[in-house]
Amino acid sequence: MGTSPQNEFITMKKSLFATLGVLSMSIASLTACTNTEKDSERYPDKYVNTEMEYKSSFGDIVDVMKSYFTTERAEPTPTFELPVHAITAEQLIDEQSDVVYRLGHSSVIMKLDGQLVMADPVFSDRASPVQWAGPKRFHQTPITLEALPNIDVVVISHDHYDHLDKASVKALANKVDHFIVPLKVGDYLIKWGVPSEKVTELAWWESHSVNGIEYTLAPTQHFSGRGLTDRDSTLWGSWIIDSKESKVFFSGDSGYFGGFAEIGEKYGPFDFTMIETGAYNELWSQIHMFPEQSVQAHIDVKGKVMMPIHNSTFDLAMHDWYEPMNKALEISEERGVTMVSPEIGQRLDIANPMPVTKWWQQ
Template identity: 70%
Template sequence: MSSSLTSCSTPEQETQRYPDKFVNSDPALKAPDNVFEIIKAYFTAERKNPTPTFALPVHSITAEQLLNEESDVVYRLGHSSVLMKLDGKLVMADPVFSERASPVQFLGPKRFHETPISLEALPDIDVVVISHDHYDHLDKHSVKTLASKVGMFLVPLKVGQVMRDWGVSAEKITELDWWESETVNGIAYTLTPTQHFSGRGLTDRDSTLWGSWVIKSSENNVYFSGDSGYFKGFKEIGDRFGPFDLTMIETGAYNTLWSHIHMFPEQSVQAHVDLKGKVMMPIHNSTFDLSMHDWDEPLEKSLRIATERGVTLVSPEIGQRLEVGEVLPVVNWWNNSLAD
């Protein structure tokens, strides 16, 4: 997929911007096709803690709390869903409030914990950014429920059509290519590359674009990774847009069978370093069972590796208030023995 910002004024340019299939910056690195091997691995993997055996700590959030907040803050809602207040504006990333990350709600990965606030209780949201169209990042129920409350959805190329098909007003959707930026209410949003893939069914593989987000307010610069394998693009993003006061980095759902499109904890920490991040917050864990590792392994390993490398890592409890750039002491809330 081209990273050029070509105008779409001719049919040829339109084709370049909206190809039939998108590819990674290194086209050889893509999602695996060994479906039967993956299914077999799921059923044969031996795990001690695939899901939590105790109630995870969840901090309730109120609309009043959000509206009265005056600092640049981040609230982790679960998995990769994040709610931020930047320059007095409410910004959400990849809102998934459904019980399951699945095309149906009677089958598929079920959440480990409640959300800190319900969709109905949320106040109006200024901007929602979407990283890609997978079910654990683009949730139809959440998008349709939020649509009337959201000022603008910023999405990768062709994701907008999915949302328009759900009834979201076209005027509320802006689609971006890699390296393109949009400024909303004084905050600059730039879609940056990741090494991943897209698709919500059997026939639409890579028909929409995927990416990460650089979000720059007047006081802070934050990075939201979406999903990605480790690649040289992190260093390029760091060189072009860093340093970052806070990086929210995918750390979870990894496996050797799909190592090109999801990072292991040591790679997540290295990505943070490449991005020139000051404080790292691991995301994409602790809400859904999406791989064969124990549910608490991503946080345990990333904390150990970050400590060894002198990287400042924070891991707030679900719904816990975190000021951007704050060095919040890590409490191992995911540790079973500490919870007993």
């Protein structure tokens, strides 16, 4: 989400200082590229979407403010303790099957071909540039950063605060063998202490293999930026992860667009998809999908089993916290899509997914 209108305003209501902090997402912009061979075509000043240019203004923030104060919500946050299954390092190390564990929001850890792969690890209490204000977690993470075993690969979808968490990256710098990220996002990681030899940056449709697993960055319809001066200065995208036994798709953040069908034609079918389903609103519908679009995106990429992500951890929109799961399940049943929704930290076997239980309903 990062500097998207809803996240800007959610923090805005905390305090004036927090408003300015999230609106700017801290004044510090992306540091200069250290690779002198970076050319202007591969590393432009601004990246653009394939189908549209997303722009927002102060007027958009005003519209969000009006909507926030006039929208009635039954449950913006959970009214009961969410079920969280503790995960141990031994459990992850000993796992023999291809599995997925939701850590919260869009953060997941997978075991694929005997390797541990994480996507968008966010362990901080708040999705914010400051930890004293901003959207706060609904639940604890099922494992702490300190308890994690060595991780083979971490992929990052884009640089917004609910996907690229500085504190988590710094803690993982010595625990992760390799980070694979969109263009220019690697500069953040290196600045935060990750050795440059551990970082690989990719453009859309580029691939990189680690220990026999191929990672491909594909387009999304979104934007990037952590400050006032770095809008769209880093690339964003989704991840195609092709292992020996399983092919999975991790959507990152995106509005619905024709790129999903292109991904499906080039790389489908997928055994398992993790699709953004949450923090949606008509005010920013170009860059985040409604549940019906999320289900369609799963169909477009030719997925077999869909797990909604980007929900159930932070209050980032004006819908009730449980609405994305309810709507996604209803629509997936109507469309004949197999949807799964494991509880936070619950083991999900990609080859043998468990039936949905409505854990989000008390």
